[in-house]
Amino acid sequence: MRVLELASEAVPFAKTGGLADVAGALPEALARLGCQATLVIPAYREALASGLPIESAEMAFEVPIGTRRPVARILRCTPPGGRVDVILIANDDLFDRPTLYGGARDYPDNAERYIFFSRAALEWASRQQRPFDLVHCHDWQTGLVPAYQKLLHASSPALAGARTVMTIHNMAYQGLFWHWDMLLTGLDWKYFNWQQMEFYNQLNLLKTGLVFADAISTVSPTYAREIQRAPGGCGLEGVLAARSDVLSGIVNGIDTETWNPASDRHIPRHYGEQDFDDGKYAARVALAARLGHAAPDARPLVAFVGRLVGQKGVELIIEVLGRMAGAGRAHFMILGSGEAAYEQELQRLAASFPGTVDVVIGYDEGLAHLVQAAADITLVPSLFEPCGLTQLYAQRYGSIPLVRATGGLVDTVVDTTPETLHDASASGFVFEGFAASALEHALERALALHANRPAWQGLVRHVMRLDCSWAASARDYLRLFERTLAAPPAPVV
Ligand code: ADP
Numbered sequence: 177m178r179v180l181e182l183a184s185e186a187v188p189f190a191k192t193g194g195l196a197d198v199a200g201a202l203p204e205a206l207a208r209l210g211c212q213a214t215l216v217i218p219a220y221r222e223a224l225a226s227g228l229p230i231e232s233a234e235m236a237f238e239v240p241i242g243t244r245r246p247v248a249r250i251l252r253c254t255p256p257g258g259r260v261d262v263i264l265i266a267n268d269d270l271f272d273r274p275t276l277y278g279g280a281r282d283y284p285d286n287a288e289r290y291i292f293f294s295r296a297a298l299e300w301a302s303r304q305q306r307p308f309d310l311v312h313c314h315d316w317q318t319g320l321v322p323a324y325q326k327l328l329h330a331s332s333p334a335l336a337g338a339r340t341v342m343t344i345h346n347m348a349y350q351g352l353f354w355h356w357d358m359l360l361t362g363l364d365w366k367y368f369n370w371q372q373m374e375f376y377n378q379l380n381l382l383k384t385g386l387v388f389a390d391a392i393s394t395v396s397p398t399y400a401r402e403i404q405r406a407p408g409g410c411g412l413e414g415v416l417a418a419r420s421d422v423l424s425g426i427v428n429g430i431d432t433e434t435w436n437p438a439s440d441r442h443i444p445r446h447y448g449e450q451d452f453d454d455g456k457y458a459a460r461v462a463l464a465a466r467l468g469h470a471a472p473d474a475r476p477l478v479a480f481v482g483r484l485v486g487q488k489g490v491e492l493i494i495e496v497l498g499r500m501a502g503a504g505r506a507h508f509m510i511l512g513s514g515e516a517a518y519e520q521e522l523q524r525l526a527a528s529f530p531g532t533v534d535v536v537i538g539y540d541e542g543l544a545h546l547v548q549a550a551a552d553i554t555l556v557p558s559l560f561e562p563c564g565l566t567q568l569y570a571q572r573y574g575s576i577p578l579v580r581a582t583g584g585l586v587d588t589v590v591d592t593t594p595e596t597l598h599d600a601s602a603s604g605f606v607f608e609g610f611a612a613s614a615l616e617h618a619l620e621r622a623l624a625l626h627a628n629r630p631a632w633q634g635l636v637r638h639v640m641r642l643d644c645s646w647a648a649s650a651r652d653y654l655r656l657f658e659r660t661l662a663a664p665p666a667p668v669v
Pocket of ligand 1: 193194481482483511512513538539540541544563564565566567
């Protein structure tokens with residue numbers, strides 16, 4: 177199968193979030209399953225400065241964007257050790273910038289930038305000799321691609337027979353722009369209606385993708401259900417419910433080489449299921465030194481690693497710390513950065529409970545690995561979570577995730593009960609309501625089990641064995657692609 181993957185960021189070229197991990201890893205995993213995968217991304221400054229062997233493909237063409245015709249230069253690269261051809265769409269006016277999307281404020285021309293990228297990517301594809309079977313788009317930045325494939329490339333030999341799949345990584349980001357940006361798309365105004373490209377008088381690029389794609393996926397089965405109703409659908413629940421027959425969820429894999437306690441360069445002693453106690457102890461010694469403590473703490477270590485934003489349930493953690501830290505039954509470690517109010521409140525708690533609450537504000541990849549290796553319990557009390565990676569990293573490092581029952585957390589963590597312990601399906605602790613009391617109750621359950629060493633050790637060994645590699649997810653994507661190819665294309669109304 178010949179698959180074209182289109183994304184606005186991908187490791188190792190450019191990254192702001194989890195999308196880059198997926199767009200980097202999935203094409204490689206598909207290639208290992210026998211697909212011929214090509215990935216197309218913008219040639220950002222960050223990508224060009226990455227040191228990767230990027231070359232000119234000796235191809236350039238104009239792309240009509242409203243009344244302008246900016247030039248797309250085509251670059252190509254196969255990362256060392258990789259099997260996937262990566263095509264980079266270059267235009268220095270649009271992509272040679274300090275950040276990908278503009279930082280605190282989006283770049284004012286983001287509509288133009290990603291309309292250009294989407295149109296140029298398909299133009300490049302249409303010039304290829306061998307036809308593509310499947311075009312796989314990620315998030316709003318490529319939302320126009322399914323429409324372009326159907327409306328502009330209906331007679332391109334390389335694209336006419338292809339099917340399109342639109343994957344949603346987070347419904348909270350839809351690519352909403354003022355209605356006049358419709359002129360930039362080059363598509364007929366007749367498509368600017370409430371059933372296709374319009375959303376309350378604005379142009380909605382994600383909605384466009386959801387309407388025109390032959391199939392839709394998102395990053396977990398539970399999130400696929402949640403987005404078909406409010407508030408999960410963020411206003412597009414009706415559009416998604418109307419397409420429920422072609423909507424499915426596939427949990428992301430993780431990079432099992434980078435996140436591997438048996439070879440991780442960020443931890444002092446490598447470990448596996450058999451010797452995790454030793455490995456975790458060594459990690460705690462290193463963590464204590466890093467935090468300026470004389471000796472590692474003997475109490476269970478409860479950790480949080482993530483963005484300090486409302487989505488992640490930080491307010492619940494703050495409330496629970498206020499209630500539980502005084503009792504001193506556990507040691508808490510928070511690593512994150514985000515909203516100033518959360519950062520300040522957490523630092524205040526650290527000052528109030530020295531030695532019991534440690535808070536490191538900042539983004540530190542190496543420390544994140546060390547914390548997961550040292551931790552016994554990792555908190556993921558999210559308000560919503562399309563897939564979530566932290567709980568998967570925690571499991572691999574033998575830290576038991578304690579999560580709220582939402583999105584991908586439901587699909588990857590089985591609550592520990594006498595029954596699930598007995599049938600060996602338990603893989604963490606789960607609580608339902610978005611309330612500090614619910615988190616606290618789950619944490620009490622976890623700490624009680626931690627005191628029962630044989631039971632805890634059995635649980636740790638089990639979660640460390642779980643398969644969360646990309647190979648399993650890529651197999652599911654391949655099945656989705658095969659299903660989509662076997663079905664007729666979505667009609668254009
Ligand atoms: P999201 O993509 O919504 O932030 P995920 O759980 O899918 O949440 O992925 C978050 C990733 O970012 C994890 O790999 C986590 O370890 C990492 N991360 C988040 N904040 C930090 C931080 N302050 N330092 C190091 N790693 C972090």
